[in-house]
Amino acid sequence: MTSAKPLVLYSTLSRKKEVFKPRVEGKVGMYVCGVTVYDYCHIGHGRTFIAFDVIRRWLEARGNEVTFVRNVTDVDDKIIRRAAERGISTKDLTDEFTRAMQEDMESLGCLAPTYEPHATDFIGDMQSVIGKLFEKGYAYVGKDGDVDYAVRKFQGYGKLSGKSLDDLEPGARIGVDSGKRDPLDFVLWKRAKPGEPHWPSPWGEGRPGWHIECSAMSCHYLGENFDIHGGGPDLIFPHHENEIAQSEAANGKPFANYWMHSGPLRVRAADGTEQKMSKSLHNFWTIRDALKETDEKFGEGNGSQVLRFFLMRTQYRSPISFNTGLIEDAHKGLTRLYDALAGVPGDGKPLDWAEPHAAAFADAMNDDFNTPVAIAQLFELANDVNRTKDPALARQLKALGAILNILQGDPAKFLKGAAGAAMPEEEIRKLIEERAAAKKARNFARADEIRDTLASKGITLLDTPQGTTWRSA
Ligand SMILES: [Zn+2]
Known part of the structure; x- marks a missing residue:
């Protein structure tokens, strides 16, 4: 029913809304860059992963079988540094924070990925991509022993971010200890340093660069060309630009057909100014901090529902301001919806897509996942339920909520709050x-x-x- 109308989505690559056509009708392959597991996830991660959870759920509601891959970066400079600070192995550190990340995502009501590959399990795949890049003349061993990617050899470099090589050149500097031939080049394989995790390779003992893992793992699960690649807004450049350069140079075909990026999350300070969230500004919220505070305020188990609702009621590409007043506003909204369900239980029949609110909800979601417009239909339904006490409308409200994974708790429990x-x-x-x-x-x-x-x-x-x-x- 929902697939009667086309789904339109904005692709960062074309910079416009496009009708979404999966490579294979009814099947969608989707890769979203995951977390570098060296610390707890912050609410910016929550924003990104809820955005892609809603996108995936809507693709499934339209009848698609979605293969959703989200990687875990478990080898990286920050991980090595943090493990050394704590005096534990990188494996112990990344196991701890992988579990914490999975718990956080579950708390926020996100479906687990179909596949969640860890970078360190795919070293062989990464080496074979690097091998292809050597064969085709895109990779070289720098004078410091690292393997680097020759950016200028790749014709399409900058097509995702809209940056030209001339824009990039003045800002780029070669570090004193780097062996790169050109400041724009990036590392594919880092030679081993004492005390760091390392693997044998044709280019000596070492470890992979960050970008290569996503080229290797997306190809492993979804093929050389697949449907959707997504991530947070800060990944467009250089991470995703470099993934394209690696994958398209190695495979000689287009990488992802659609590129989707969630919008930024900023913190609104007491004086109303918007700030980037950072530990040094003391405005940093982990998902755990936010869940603890909202559970205390709104009742045990309710905080996660309020946070999910708060983070999804903005369209996924628009910026979100985070502050406690706005969270309280989201709580009020969710209370209004639960209030309607508390008064009138649904009739238990299946969702009727022909009913006008559901049809308008579907139109909004088909227009680049326009959640604020879709959620406005839920408020209209709640008003109608309050006015008419019609169990069929209450059923529609709860069933549309289920598509976004909201409103599925016991209304009485939510309303009892704290x-x-x-x-x-x-x-x-x-x-x-x-x-x-x-x-x-x-x-x-x-x-x-x-x-x-x-x-x-x-x-x-x-x-x-x-x-x-x-x-x-
Ligand atoms: Zn990635």
Whole structure:
């Protein structure tokens, strides 16, 4: 049903919206650059991976079988440095932070990738790409023993980022200890230094450069030419530009057909200015910090739902400002949606794509995954549910939420929020029973007193035909 209309998406490569046509009808191969696992993920990672999770879910909702590959970079300068600082092996460090990253992604409601290759398991594949680059004259051994890529040999260099070699030249400098022939060249294979992880290769003991891992692993799972390559905005240059240069030079065919990049995430300071998130500015949020704070504020298990909703309600290419006021606003929005579902349970029938809100939701998602417009349909549905009490509309609301993986929790639990922390739930239940008995005995003074006591703890009582429930004020 959803695939009746074409899906249009913006490709960074063509700089325009294009009708998406997978190489094989009904099958999509998608590679998204993952995390360098030396520390906890920050909310910028959360933004990127939720963006691609929503993209993948919509491709699947349209009936595609999606092969989603997201790599784990487990060999890199930062990893080597951090492991040395902590006095542990790089393997122990990367195992620890791979697990932490997987937990964070699960907390944010992201589907696990179909494949999650670790760079160190694909050293052989990387060496064979480098071997092809030697054969075709794009790779050379520099005078320091590193293997480098000769950027000027590749005709299309700069086509993704829109940078020309002349733009790049003035800023590029050759480091004193580098063996590059040209400052624009980048490393494919680094010769071994004492104490660093290394593997044997035809060019001596060493380790791979960063860019080569994605060329090798995307090809391994998806082929030399595949559908979608994505990542965060800071990867366009040089990482993705270099991936294209390596893969297209080695294989002699176009690499990914569509390039998708999520927008930036900035932190809004108290004075309203937007800042890049950085540890030195003390505005750095790991996903864990953000989950802890939002769980405390909105109730255990609710923080992750609020964060996911917050990070997806902006279109994936638009910038997101992060601050606590905006998170509270997202919580209010999600509360309105859950409120509608709390009042009217769905009728359990399947989603009807012909229903006008669902059709408008699909149109928005088919227009470059326009989540704010799609989510506006959810608010309209919630208003209609509140007005009509129609279980068929409540079902539509919950089923459209399922496509974005929101609104799937128990509405009562979400609405109780953090109020349960002010008073144990058991005690609240007892007071509700006592109030019912007081009302029955026409002791309205006591009934009101109980209501006021609970209100002072941020707990609002709701009298419904099914009995009294409560929620966070
Ligand atoms: Zn990559």
